[in-house]
Amino acid sequence: MVCCISLSLSFLRRHIWLTTFLFYFIFSELPKSSGFLIIEANGGLNQQRLSICDAVAVAGLLNATLFIPIFHLNSVWRDSSKFGDIFDEDFFINALKSRVDVVKELPEEIRQRFDNNISNIVNLRVKAWSSPSHYLQKVLPKLVQMGAARIAPFSNRLAQAVPANVQKLRCLANYEALRFSEPIRMLAENMVDRMVKNSSQSGGKYVSVHLRFEEDMVAFSCCEYDGGEEEKREMDIARERSWRGKFRRRGRVIRPGVNRVDGKCPLTPLEVGMMLRGMGFDNTTSVFVAAGKIYKAEKYMAPLKQMFPRLETKDTLATPEELAPFKVGCSGLHSVSSQ
Structure with a gap:
């Protein structure tokens, strides 16, 4: 019994200030x-x-x-x-x-x-x-x-x-x-208005998709696509440039096949298009794509554009002059698409 009391007192001495602080945090405003x-x-x-x-x-x-x-x-x-x-x-x-x-x-x-x-x-x-x-x-x-x-x-x-x-x-x-800041909100609202107008065939309704197939995303995932040795070399360079040895540490094993089976690979634009088709969206659907610079865009975006001809991006909805103030940092452009 004495031992239990001693342990309890020791615990209280160690934590009483923490309990007191939590009490004031929950029940009062600290002055x-x-x-x-x-x-x-x-x-x-x-x-x-x-x-x-x-x-x-x-x-x-x-x-x-x-x-x-x-x-x-x-x-x-x-x-x-x-x-x-x-x-x-x-x-x-x-x-x-x-x-x-x-x-x-x-x-x-x-x-x-x-x-x-x-x-x-x-x-x-x-x-x-x-x-x-x-x-x-x-x-x-x-x-x-x-x-x-x-x-x-x-x-x-x-x-x-x-x-x-x-x-x-x-x-x-x-x-x-x-x-978001006022300039971002204003441009985003204008883009939404234009997107609705361009979607008049479907009553102003459209699908918005956030593509994550930028080079850094593909490189970090350590997945393989269909680029062969050239792709592997490009991804090795991208990983070293951005993460400096993170993927070459002792004991680090890159297993692209396992990553794909585990569902850790970013969807290609084609795979996103197939998913949308599977959900019932046909080629008359207006689609807004929010994305950064797509890895090998000319190659990978072509199938998606073919499946959905009414595809728009921030670059097609806004003028270069409207986008110019946000090109200092990529977060500004991403915010415009996210708004």
């Missing part, structure tokens, strides 16, 4: 910020969006002030877009103001402390899929101590299974706070 949280969202547009939602959840959990998320210049995407190029910054800040404080600039005191260089702020290495308790036990004390902390990269750095209150912050960010 003072724990510090400034800076995250770098990496990957493509969808990964960045997920990272932003996780960042809002973590900032709320830690009662931290979130610095407007930074987009990491990825070796694959080569995209220099900033948060405000893709999303409506002011709308994001206002939508979250009652739950999470978000700022566009760090205060002078913090900037001076780190010599006006964000990269000087200590980068806390957080493992992928870390639990809320990890952030409370490991990140929060350092955040309070230093006044600011950086987590880079921040892709998949919060566990999927989290308490309801943390998940609500994720949902608030995703469904309420994040909307």
Whole structure:
């Protein structure tokens, strides 16, 4: 009995501050910020969006002030877009103001402390899929101590299974706070209007398909198509260029046949077309294809265009002048198609 009491007291001493913090997080508004949280969202547009939602959840959990998320210049995407190029910054800040404080600039005191260089702020290495308790036990004390902390990269750095209150912050960010910037929304609305007009034969209805058959996707999948040795050589070069040795590590075995059996290979445009036909869409169906630069587009897109002559893309619905402002980074163009 004494042993049990001793163990219980030890457990309580170790976790009482965590329980107290969780109580205040759930039932009250914390009056003072724990510090400034800076995250770098990496990957493509969808990964960045997920990272932003996780960042809002973590900032709320830690009662931290979130610095407007930074987009990491990825070796694959080569995209220099900033948060405000893709999303409506002011709308994001206002939508979250009652739950999470978000700022566009760090205060002078913090900037001076780190010599006006964000990269000087200590980068806390957080493992992928870390639990809320990890952030409370490991990140929060350092955040309070230093006044600011950086987590880079921040892709998949919060566990999927989290308490309801943390998940609500994720949902608030995703469904309420994040909307595309006004230029993207305006162009996207014009493109939708044109797509509806071009689909008059079917009452303004059309099918939208997101093709993921860009070179990086094909290379990363480690699947084989019908390009033979030339394709293999191109994919080896693409993998080395973008991931520098990741696929040549000791013990790493590439098994294209197994990947295909396991359903891990991106669908070719032809396979997508066959799937649409199998669903009952005939050659009178208007189809909008959202995609990046398709791998060997001339070869692989031809069958899809033959199956669906009424096929449109952002390049056919918008003029070069309309698309020009978004060609600085690929995320802007992807956002136009995703809107």
